[in-house]
Amino acid sequence: MDQTDDPTAYDPTAYGTEIASEYDELYDDMFETDSAVACLTELAGDGPVLELGIGTGRLALPLVQTGLEVHGIEASEEMVTLLRAKPDGADIPVVVGDFAEVTVPGTFSLVILAVNTIYALPDQDAQVRCFANAAAHLASGGRFVLDAWVPDxxxxxxxxxxxxxxxxxxxxxxxxxxxxxxxxxxxxxxxxxxxxxxxxxxxNHRYAWPSELDLMARLAGLRLQARWGGWDKSPFVATSTTHVSVYG
Ligand SMILES: C[S@@+](CC[C@H](N)C(=O)[O-])C[C@H]1O[C@@H](n2cnc3c(N)ncnc32)[C@H](O)[C@@H]1O
CATH class of the missing domain: 2.20.25.570 (N-terminal domain of TfIIb)
Structure with missing residues (x-):
């Protein structure tokens, strides 16, 4: 049995470690980065911001450039090394570890979990722990935002x-x-x-319906505040293939 069959064999470093050297090239033109950064900047207010699975800084670095203080949690040392090599990347405090488990000092106006990465966690229990961990890092009035595909x-x-x-x-x-x-x-x-x-x-993803994610949020003491069909804040409708969900 390997990691794909046995959730107890979950290795949070596996994805990043394997893809790090190609991540930016593979995904550079695939994500809605500009609209995501605009939306996140608005949600963050004055900050600070914590990004779970910060990766090579695709979102974090433009957020820093808007003047926001950004922190990260990231499982893969390889991804962090690439982040550190970029302009401003070395100044972002990053704790290496599993974002469902580890904590960082402080509280945040916005906690971000982008690009379906909630599904990277291997089962419902780990996803519930991730919501609880995100909630524990929110300042009063803070928000947790994630984007994910809708199961098809x-x-x-x-x-x-x-x-x-x-x-x-x-x-x-x-x-x-x-x-x-x-x-x-x-x-x-x-x-x-x-x-x-x-x-x-x-x-490898353990997917969840939007309604299941909303229940995980409730278990963590959060409520859905907004759900859009994308970072452009388009309405979330029956044909939406992705959602951006904001909890507070
Ligand atoms: C799809 S990439 C997204 C990276 C970045 N947020 C972006 O928007 O480009 C997912 C990132 O989450 C990290 N990751 C996956 N599971 C993790 C976990 N359980 N704990 C911490 N980081 C994790 C991966 O190593 C990878 O860097």
Missing amino acids: LAQFANGPSVRPRSVSDKRVALVLAEHDPVRQRINTTQVHLRESGVRLHAV
Whole structure:
């Protein structure tokens, strides 16, 4: 049994350590970074801000550039090393550890958990602990914001799914996924085909419906304040494929 089958074998460093050297290149043009930073800046007020899974600083560094004080928790030393090498990156205090468990000094006006990373935790218990940990770091009136995809299980009607992610003359990216409805897990392998060779990246998620996340928030003493269909604050509707949820 490996990590994909056995939640007790969960290693919070695995994703970041494996993908660190390629993270920025792979995701540079894929995320809505500008609208996310604008929305987060508004939510943060005067700060300070804590980002769980701060990674290489895609969001944290532009937030610092707006004048906000930003702290981070990150499991992967490799991701932190890349953050530290960027302008302003070395000045961001980062605690290395599992964001469902570790604490940092202080309280924050905004705690951020971006890019589906709540699903990186292996089971409901760990996700509940993460909400509790986020809540424990909020100053009075503070908010916890996360963004995540909305489960779309129709793609697994005929078994594992295969879909192209991007196609160019230099690289083709495919996403192959397998669904375990009992554990609410989707184990995904991204396949990147380049002239230089083939790279595989595992992205294993324990998904939750928005309503389940709202219950986790309630267990942590938080309530849903806003839910949008994206960082542009578009309405969250039946066809939304992602949500940005704000708890306070
Ligand atoms: C998809 S990346 C997002 C990075 C960054 N927040 C961004 O928006 O680009 C997820 C990050 O969370 C980190 N991570 C995953 N699980 C974690 C955990 N349990 N505790 C701490 N960090 C974790 C990964 O190492 C990775 O850096």
